[in-house]
Amino acid sequence: MEALRGVDRASLRQIQLAGRTLAFDRSRGGSCVACHILGESTPEFPGNVGPDLSTLGATRDPQMMFAYTYDARSFFPLSIMPPWGTHGLYTTEELVDIVAFLASLKTPMKFKDELDDPTKRIVPKETRDNLDDFENPGMDVVPEGKKLFAARGPKNKSCLDCHAAPEQAFKTWAARMPRYEPRLQKVLGVEEFVTRHAMATTGDAHLMESEQNIALSVYLKFLANGAVIDVDVASPEAKAAAERGRALTQRKIGQLNFACTDCHERAANRWIRGQWLTGMRGQVGHFPTWRNGRGEVWDLRKRFQWCNVAIRANELPPDAPEYGDLELYLTSLSNGLTLSVPGIRN
Numbered sequence: 001m002e003a004l005r006g007v008d009r010a011s012l013r014q015i016q017l018a019g020r021t022l023a024f025d026r027s028r029g030g031s032c033v034a035c036h037i038l039g040e041s042t043p044e045f046p047g048n049v050g051p052d053l054s055t056l057g058a059t060r061d062p063q064m065m066f067a068y069t070y071d072a073r074s075f076f077p078l079s080i081m082p083p084w085g086t087h088g089l090y091t092t093e094e095l096v097d098i099v100a101f102l103a104s105l106k107t108p109m110k111f112k113d114e115l116d117d118p119t120k121r122i123v124p125k126e127t128r129d130n131l132d133d134f135e136n137p138g139m140d141v142v143p144e145g146k147k148l149f150a151a152r153g154p155k156n157k158s159c160l161d162c163h164a165a166p167e168q169a170f171k172t173w174a175a176r177m178p179r180y181e182p183r184l185q186k187v188l189g190v191e192e193f194v195t196r197h198a199m200a201t202t203g204d205a206h207l208m209e210s211e212q213n214i215a216l217s218v219y220l221k222f223l224a225n226g227a228v229i230d231v232d233v234a235s236p237e238a239k240a241a242a243e244r245g246r247a248l249t250q251r252k253i254g255q256l257n258f259a260c261t262d263c264h265e266r267a268a269n270r271w272i273r274g275q276w277l278t279g280m281r282g283q284v285g286h287f288p289t290w291r292n293g294r295g296e297v298w299d300l301r302k303r304f305q306w307c308n309v310a311i312r313a314n315e316l317p318p319d320a321p322e323y324g325d326l327e328l329y330l331t332s333l334s335n336g337l338t339l340s341v342p343g344i345r346n
């Protein structure tokens, strides 16, 4: 912060403005507004994962602000805040500009529009009916899956040839998935089961995340709608897999240094910018789910990949054993809830 000493007023004003632009630059990991309110010039829909910083300049000295922003782990080892300096999201010079802006913040925030205030904003509640094909475009996938179930593959066999009454046979099957599969020594979800079983029986290559795979997976889960989610995490191998999954949810990864639990447990029921963060129970029973904003149906593994990429971590292939462990753990948190597929989300 030596850099700011002896700077004349006009230049300081320039530096503060540059810092403000940087603090509001969404291309930098969502920027500060993703989690903080920062005074009257705050853009719309600030988040509230972190404290309101609108009067920070009146209470904290710039040296502390710089150190905290550079790497909050020197204050709190498990801070939710990304280590902006250490992980190279901003250069030291840029952080000096940002701190000059923070130091200028001295007036409590007054929102012009109440809905901009994250403590007053209306919490989104999903009221659309999953199974109403008028409301949920994802429902179009169900008949596609049913058609594929009856279609003959390269081996001149269809699923229907061997499973003549799927409505009866698969009433609860999908509600017990994923499960630990000893033959594969990994957790098997519905989607990977479809890939492997189709290859072995009809000869179809319904690769994970392909349209056909998603359609058949949606169909199989649809048949179990209303069934109580009941995955096994009691037998020794399943228990170990779920435990590995739990550990994964707590591990901080990626350039932004986030664990799943940072967003979905510690910051659950708060706003990250304009998005309301949900807790982990109840997160999976509607997958695969229609994504309004994307115009397509996503399975859970795709959602995992997206949550990985959003924090600038590497996504894994959909059949990665780690995603299996994660899926088993998350699904076990929803044990007792009911399956309702396809879901609908924004």
Ligand code: HEC
Pocket: 023, 029, 030, 031, 032, 033, 034, 035, 036, 049, 050, 051, 060, 065, 068, 069, 072, 076, 078, 079, 080, 081, 082, 084, 098, 102
């Ligand atoms: C993902 C959410 C998140 C983002 C994005 C974020 N912060 Fe934070 N920030 C927090 C949280 C949570 C705290 C409080 C405790 C902690 O460290 O976990 C915090 C605390 C702070 C503090 C200390 C406040 C005090 O009262 O001493 C400063 C300074 C700060 N943030 C600056 C920034 C700046 C500057 C940016 C943008 C470059 C930023 N934050 C982006 C979550 C975030």
Ligand code: HEC
Pocket: 149, 157, 158, 159, 160, 161, 162, 163, 170, 173, 194, 197, 198, 201, 202, 216, 220
């Ligand atoms: C050639 C006969 C045959 C074909 C074709 C076939 N299956 Fe199967 N399927 C079986 C047999 C046998 C089992 C039970 C043994 C096992 O778990 O591997 C089974 C098991 C299943 C199960 C799991 C039931 C359980 O209790 O674990 C599902 C779901 C399923 N099949 C769906 C499908 C789908 C979807 C297709 C089409 C892609 C398909 N099957 C094609 C013979 C077939």
Ligand code: HEC
Pocket: 249, 258, 259, 260, 261, 262, 263, 264, 272, 275, 276, 277, 278, 279, 282, 283, 284, 289, 303, 304, 307, 308, 310, 311, 326, 345
């Ligand atoms: C930086 C914050 C952040 C992190 C870290 C994060 N997510 Fe998410 N996740 C979101 C947001 C935002 C959404 C969309 C809003 C919501 O449903 O919570 C979301 C949605 C989801 C959903 C869908 C919820 C639904 O009801 O449709 C699942 C499942 C999920 N995340 C799992 C994970 C897993 C597993 C991890 C760790 C590998 C993870 N997330 C890490 C921000 C995050």
